[in-house]
Amino acid sequence: xxxxxxxxxxxxxxxxxxxxxxxxxxxxxxSTSAQHSTSPSTAALPLDIYIETAVxxxxxxxxxxxxxxxxxxxxxHTWAGKIERExxxxxxxxxxxxxATGNPFSALEARSGFINIHKLHGDFVxxxxxxxx
Amino acid sequence: xxxxxxxxxxxxxxxEALQVAQQAPEFLRKNPASYSASPxxxxxxxxxxxxxxxIYENLLLACLRTGDNTTxxxxxERLVVRFGASxxxxxALEGLxxxxxxxxxxxxxxxxxxxxxxxxxxxxxxxxxKRRIALLRTMGKTAESIEAxxxxxxxASTDAEAWIELADLYLSQGLYSQAIYAQEEALVIAPNAxxxxxxxxxxxxxxxxxxxxxNPQNYxxxxxKRFCRSIELSDDYLRGYYGLKRVTDKLLNGDSKAKKSSExxxxxxxxxxxxxxxxxxxxKKLGDIVRNYDxxxxxxxxxxxxxxxxxxxxxxxxxxxxxx
Numbered sequence: 001x002x003x004x005x006x007x008x009x010x011x012x013x014x015x016x017x018x019x020x021x022x023x024x025x026x027x028x029x030x031s032t033s034a035q036h037s038t039s040p041s042t043a044a045l046p047l048d049i050y051i052e053t054a055v056x057x058x059x060x061x062x063x064x065x066x067x068x069x070x071x072x073x074x075x076x077h078t079w080a081g082k083i084e085r086e087x088x089x090x091x092x093x094x095x096x097x098x099x100a101t102g103n104p105f106s107a108l109e110a111r112s113g114f115i116n117i118h119k120l121h122g123d124f125v126x127x128x129x130x131x132x133x
Numbered sequence: 134x135x136x137x138x139x140x141x142x143x144x145x146x147x148x149e150a151l152q153v154a155q156q157a158p159e160f161l162r163k164n165p166a167s168y169s170a171s172p173x174x175x176x177x178x179x180x181x182x183x184x185x186x187x188i189y190e191n192l193l194l195a196c197l198r199t200g201d202n203t204t205x206x207x208x209x210e211r212l213v214v215r216f217g218a219s220x221x222x223x224x225a226l227e228g229l230x231x232x233x234x235x236x237x238x239x240x241x242x243x244x245x246x247x248x249x250x251x252x253x254x255x256x257x258x259x260x261x262x263k264r265r266i267a268l269l270r271t272m273g274k275t276a277e278s279i280e281a282x283x284x285x286x287x288x289a290s291t292d293a294e295a296w297i298e299l300a301d302l303y304l305s306q307g308l309y310s311q312a313i314y315a316q317e318e319a320l321v322i323a324p325n326a327x328x329x330x331x332x333x334x335x336x337x338x339x340x341x342x343x344x345x346x347x348n349p350q351n352y353x354x355x356x357x358k359r360f361c362r363s364i365e366l367s368d369d370y371l372r373g374y375y376g377l378k379r380v381t382d383k384l385l386n387g388d389s390k391a392k393k394s395s396e397x398x399x400x401x402x403x404x405x406x407x408x409x410x411x412x413x414x415x416x417k418k419l420g421d422i423v424r425n426y427d428x429x430x431x432x433x434x435x436x437x438x439x440x441x442x443x444x445x446x447x448x449x450x451x452x453x454x455x456x457x
Binding site: 078080081082083084086102103105107109110111112113114115118119120121123124125127128 | 139141150151197198200229232259260264266270298301319326327329365366368371432433434
């Protein structure tokens with residue numbers, strides 16, 4: 001449905017502009033004609049201009065809503081499940097920076113403040129020796 | 134999952150650490166050695182953001198881990214230029230480099246003395262206090278390390294990381310009830326952390342399996358509760374569902390003798406039919422996760438390959454038992 005968004009918005013904008021122009025023309029005309037005739041009905045806008053403006057606004061709204069991106073989850077478990085399930089997409093360029101933070105609590109379990117660098121290095125040496133074999 | 138460079142370093146595997154360390158020289162080359170505070174010069178230099186310093190820290194750790202000490206020193210130098218050598222966190226990183234370069238116990242002892250000298254001046258220096266505790270653990274002095282950590286937690290009782298470290302230390306000594314207490318304290322500080330709930334569930338399960346102290350049925354009931362909470366907080370959480378399946382399998386296969394005594398305890402087990410339903414739900418979800426991961430579904434690739442493999446092995450293992 002995303003392809004509909006731009007044409008709809010465009011049609012809506014054109015219709016709205018047309019409606020405004022018609023309303024303006026009508027008021028100018030009726031104000032000049034009011035000097036000649038005193039009937040009150042000519043001062044009111046014709047119904048088709050009302051309808052045109054309302055339809056144009058509706059089309060604009062639908063077009064803009066269709067064109068907006070997908071909504072972000074606001075429920076905690078949906079958001080957390082998304083983090084767990086999906087791989088990082090920021091490398092491919094489609095994800096934005098907010099998505100790339102991952103589980104905010106994983107740092108608590110990783111415990112960088114207490115990192116045991118000596119053991120990690122020792123394990124890494126063993127690992128690289130295994131790779132070399 | 135976030136890009137490797139921004140993930141907390143200790144959670145990376147050796148292969149990933151190597152990958153990060155290999156990116157270090159290029160990252161150092163691409164970024165300027167220092168950022169100017171003058172507004173005029175900053176117009177011409179690339180913008181500075183907070184992620185850069187996290188990346189420098191991770192690169193430093195990765196280089197130390199892979200033994201690339203010259204690049205590690207370059208990373209440290211940039212951090213020192215930016216934040217100054219007197220910064221507590223930078224001082225801890227400097228100590229870390231010294232620890233990594235120490236080749237024998239005597240040199241480690243020397244680093245420990247330096248930490249103690251800093252702490253004698255200012256005993257609220259948290260990064261250094263943490264390094265001292267970690268170094269004591271490295272040197273195999275677990276009892277002293279626990280003692281120091283308990284003292285540290287006396288004044289920094291809202292430090293969830295330290296509580297988890299304490300739980301891990303106790304667990305390494307087989308002191309399950311203390312480990313459970315420390316992990317619960319961490320959960321009080323971060324009640325929405327689904328991974329901490331799963332971790333507590335795992336500790337309770339280990340306690341139940343060791344069966345050394347307390348009522349195993351009681352531990353299993355607690356573990357069931359924790360795993361349920363972790364999957365309540367996070368849909369499709371592999372670790373939570375895996376644990377839930379382990380616990381419900383154990384409860385369903387377990388003997389019913391111990392069940393009677395659990396009524397007076399703080400956790401009561403749910404009905405057997407509920408446990409069966411939970412077991413079925415967990416099996417179904419694990420199957421879904423494994424299938425989608427194997428099918429390379431684009432929205433299901435965030436899982437750890439090792440965890441998925443474990444789930445797959447466990448699923449096939451239990452389904453064989455059912456067939457028999």
